[in-house]
Amino acid sequence: MLKQSGNQKDIYTREVITRFELYNSLFLTLPFYQVKDTGILLPFFTSHCEKGVAKLKSPAEIIETFFKERAPEIDEREQINRLFRFIQYIERQVVLFDAIEDSSFSKLSRTDGNGTLQGLVQQIAQDDEVRDKISEKLRNFSLRLVLTAHPTQFYPGTVLTIMTDLIEALKINDINAINLLLQQLGKTPFFNKTSPTPVDEALSLMWFVEHVFYNALADIQTRLNEEFDLGDVLAGIFELGFWPGGDRDGNPNVNTDTTRTVAAALRQTVFRCYYRDYRALKRRITFRGIEEPMNALGRIMYDNAFNPRPNAPDLQEEMAGLLQNIKDTLVKDHDGLFVNLVDDLSLKIRLFGCYFARLDIRQDSRVLRNVFRFGLNQPELNNGLPAEEYAGLSEEEKLRLISFNEVDFPCAEAPVPGVDPMINDTLCTIRLMRSIQQQNGEMASHRFIISNCQQASDILQLMNLFLWCGWTKDDLTVDFLPLFETINDLKHAAGVMEQLYTHPVYKEHLRRRGNRQMIMLGFSDSTKDGGYLMANWSIYQAKVELTAITRKYDIDLTFFDGRGGPPSRGGGKTHRFYAAMGEEVANDHIQLTIQGQTVSSLYGSVETAKFNIEQLVNAGVAAVLHPDQRDVLDYKEKELITTMAEESFGRFVALREHPLFTEYLENLSPLKLLSNINISSRPTKRNAGAALKLEDLRAISFVTAWSQLKQSVPAFYGVGSALRAVKEGGKWSCAAELYKTSGFFKTMIDNCIMSMSKSDFRITAHLQHDEHYGAFWTLLKNEYDLTKAMLLELTGNKELMQEFPVEKNSIALRERIMLPLVVLQHYALQRSKSTSDAELKSVYEKLVIRTVYGIVNAGRNLV
Structure with missing residues (x-):
């Protein structure tokens, strides 16, 4: 991947950072939930958390001193009430930031065409030989994207709809619309009162299938066909897969009825898409000689979209035949008028059939x-x-x-x-x-x-x-x-x-x-x-x-x-x-x-x-475009990576076998409370009724717990020790050269760096003095420090993600937004364990759960 340019950084600052500061100032003045001055007080709270974390103060000390300075007259229950209000504002700040980033996407991506279809076309514009090779490659290529039943997106559908509208308003800086949407956002719930069923999860994910993938895949296929003359081969390039409703290992609550219902919903949804396109087609094709196939096509699509029958047959070939009939008549009798609309619908039917995914x-x-x-x-x-x-x-x-x-x-x-x-x-x-x-x-x-x-x-x-x-x-x-x-x-x-x-x-x-x-x-x-x-x-x-x-x-x-x-x-x-x-x-x-x-x-x-x-x-x-840049690791390079992998493996296994490993994760992260979060229909671990064993803990819960601690242990632990072993073994120059020449090794290292940039051991620094967990926390921190030092030396950079300033700034801003949530979470966890009041304990646990929503949403790909 090419390094990001300074121009991109400037655009990001102008389009994202500056606009977020502007609209956030508007947002913080909105009087949500009848709580006076909560938005005005939030910047002071954020600043207090930042200063406290910088001084390595404990979360309890940070929260307690804030209320002592800013609201000494209120009791513990009112303090909790204020903390909930802070969370409500921060959750919505995250939505605003996401929307601003997404609204700026085209401006940011336009500065670097690397990897886009437009960039590919421009790259081979004058080279017919390479164009022919790419055409041949694409005829034997397929790409399947499979949407899985692992929901870590905490936004309900109502919030996603507001986000979609907010993005469009932000693209043109429509202040009035933005103001109204932010007000709507402030009054819209961010979480479900009950856990969704597996079917609910599938229907939620179908929103993206219907509103995004249906058009995106067809658009790319059409463009590829135009540029590389792929013909009917194109329908086989893209495939869309779907796990919700079929993945029993991922969700033991899925059963045969679930699968049957989801398959029927996918069929009905794709016919709904077809019918929308059919209506647009019918508005244009108003000529004689086409009425019969058009009416037949309309009946098929309408009935299956709105009046589905059980055991309905596969109609893909019948629909394709009717469209071919319509096209033939348009070409023969009407100068090919609107044939492009027929081709577009035909392509989608070949691509999605009666199953969609x-x-x-x-x-x-x-x-x-x-x-x-x-x-x-x-x-x-x-x-x-x-x-x-x-x-x-x-x-x-x-x-x-x-x-x-x-x-x-x-x-x-x-x-x-x-x-x-x-x-x-x-x-x-x-x-x-x-x-x-x-x-x-x-x-x-x-x-x-x-x-x-x-x-x-x-x-x-x-x-x-x-x-x-x-x-x-x-x-x-x-x-x-x-x-x-x-x-x-x-x-x-x-x-x-x-x-x-x-x-x-x-x-x-x-x-x-x-x-x-x-x-x-x-x-x-x-x-x-x-x-x-x-x-x-x-x-x-x-x-x-x-x-x-x-x-x-x-x-x-x-x-x-x-x-x-x-x-x-x-x-x-x-x-x-x-x-x-x-x-x-x-x-x-x-x-x-x-x-x-x-x-x-x-x-x-x-x-x-x-x-x-x-x-x-x-x-x-890539093999056609850059035949000499593909990784073929020689024996010595494989031996070097094997040495690093084995050293890292030894360190990681020793950590897993540490007597405090599972206990640390259970007691200091919100792991035990993840099952109370109403975003998923599946348990956080297998053998739900048994005591926690690492092998039973689902990977998503495992990584989520570490991310909430701001210690991305699964993504870095052992890497620093492995690099140090290579250096001490006299192979450092080989490792540095491998980072420059091997795309596989460089990508692996760069992704590790990205995860490390989302860690912040300052938040849990007070644990180094803990009698029980201090030595274990220090073990993690030492490996983090070692890994960071070794990675900076390997890459020749002075700071993490130096080569990717846009992503670095995005992560930094997100970390700043979520910092108060992380401090809040650790404080609430500590208070829930220390209080003897059952009612207060329950309230603090709810506070923890609410912070999990915001932290994950702010992190985008955090888990």
């Missing part, structure tokens, strides 16, 4: 093994397999004995006494996938992802479950995706896949599926398991090994990357990772999850979505 099903391998054992105990399914002894057999014996017998085993619609509900749900969902394909099209639900996949039998047993539920080998239109997550599973992934590639039944299944295999690699759990460096390096090595073994069997491989928003969950500048992949890694197709706030921060509007999608398209064609 492809609904993935995901379940943990341990659940699926349990379902398979249940099947072995059913006489009609067993087919001679040793049901009682099966689990204890070797992997080789299992692969030899799985029978793949085709049986239409009936599933109970209602729970069966004595049978685990997960078993019945799995069997019913497998049947449901067939119904969804028949109604919405094969692409509507064609992937089953096996989380925690550890052996080839995990996939083959799942195949057998499909054959027990009415599917046959010949019509098994389903792709089975192993998800390798832990460091150990990543290490053995290639061996597992070779067993599959050589198994006769799976080999034949792949042949019927076009010899294409998709493999998912999980960043979040691998980072929690092995730390930042080891997770990234293990995934890279797994990709190299999996690519080699898959090419050996002449199979087309696609990696599906489970990446979160921040670097600690595999996020950051994701397109830079893809652009840096060398020939050792299969990179013809890009598939990645979009989760949490990444949806709204990177894909919240058509404009930002197009920019970020174009970045990924550019990454996909």
